Amino acid sequence: xxxxxEDELSQHFEITGRDFSNAGKASTSIKEILQEIGIDSSxxxxxSIAAYEAEMNVVMYAKKGVLTxxxxxxxxxxxLEDEGPGIGDIEMAMQEGFSTATDEMREMGFGAGMGLPxxxxxxxxxxxxxxxxxxxxxxxxxCLSQTEKK
Amino acid sequence: xxxxxxxxxxxxxxxxxxxxLDVEIEFAGGSDLMSDVLAFGKxxxxxxxxxxxxxxxxxxxxxxxxAVVYVRGKKPDKVGIEIAREKGIPLxxxxxxxxxxxxxxxxxxxxGVSGLSYxx
Numbered sequence: 169x170x171x172x173x174e175d176e177l178s179q180h181f182e183i184t185g186r187d188f189s190n191a192g193k194a195s196t197s198i199k200e201i202l203q204e205i206g207i208d209s210s211x212x213x214x215x216s217i218a219a220y221e222a223e224m225n226v227v228m229y230a231k232k233g234v235l236t237x238x239x240x241x242x243x244x245x246x247x248l249e250d251e252g253p254g255i256g257d258i259e260m261a262m263q264e265g266f267s268t269a270t271d272e273m274r275e276m277g278f279g280a281g282m283g284l285p286x287x288x289x290x291x292x293x294x295x296x297x298x299x300x301x302x303x304x305x306x307x308x309x310x311c312l313s314q315t316e317k318k
Numbered sequence: 319x320x321x322x323x324x325x326x327x328x329x330x331x332x333x334x335x336x337x338x339l340d341v342e343i344e345f346a347g348g349s350d351l352m353s354d355v356l357a358f359g360k361x362x363x364x365x366x367x368x369x370x371x372x373x374x375x376x377x378x379x380x381x382x383x384x385a386v387v388y389v390r391g392k393k394p395d396k397v398g399i400e401i402a403r404e405k406g407i408p409l410x411x412x413x414x415x416x417x418x419x420x421x422x423x424x425x426x427x428x429x430g431v432s433g434l435s436y437x438x
Contacts, residue, residue, distance in 0.1 A: 192376035277352035277369045
C-alpha cells in the first residue's frame, strides 16, 4: 500500500481480461482495505460494488486494465483505465439491460447490462469516457466528508 | 429466523459455517444472476442462488451477505469455499429448486429484500 503522505492512500490493482478465475480479487482487496482503515460500512459496500462491477467489465470485455484506489480525508476515488474495444455509444451502455455479453459471461452470472448503471447508482460522482478501439476510463468518487457531498 | 431454522426448513446441508447456526437472518433474495444481486441486494441478505462458481461467494462478500444457500443440490467450487472460510460466510446447500426454496422461506415468514412478507 502506497502512502503518498499522512493523509492520502493509494494503490493500483492490475486486472487481466478473460481471467475469470481471478475476477473479483481486486475488489475484494479494496473492500479489505476500506474495512481496515475504518471507512463507513455503507460507503464501503457502495464502493466495493462499484469496484467489482468495474473489475468485471475489464475481465469480460477488455484486454487489461488498472484500477486505482485513492483515499483522502475528503473522498474515496476509484479510477479505472482499460485497454480494450471501448464503448461506441456510452448513452446506450448506461441504459439498464443493454448488454453485449456473451453466453460465457452470462454463465459467470454477469452481463445483464446492469454494471455501468449500478456503478453510477452507487457513486456520488461518476464520469466515463471511451475511445472505440483504444479503451475506457471510469472516474468514480465517493464523498467521505459533508463538505464534499454533491 | 436463524440459520438453524433455515437449514431445517430447506433440509439443507452445511458446507461451511457449522458454528454460525445461531446467526439471525432478517431477509432473503434469490438469483442466479450476480449482476442483479449487486444491483438489488442489501447488506445482511441471505442469498439463494444456483450459481456455484467463485463469483457467487465473491459477490456475497462484496454486498455483505450474511449467508448463501445453493439450490438444486449445487455446491461452490474449492475457490469459493476457501473465500467463504476466509470471510466467515456460512454456505448451505439444499436439494430444493429455487422456486421451492424461496417459497418455503417466504411462507414461513422470512421477508424479501423489499421488506414484503407473507400474509396468510
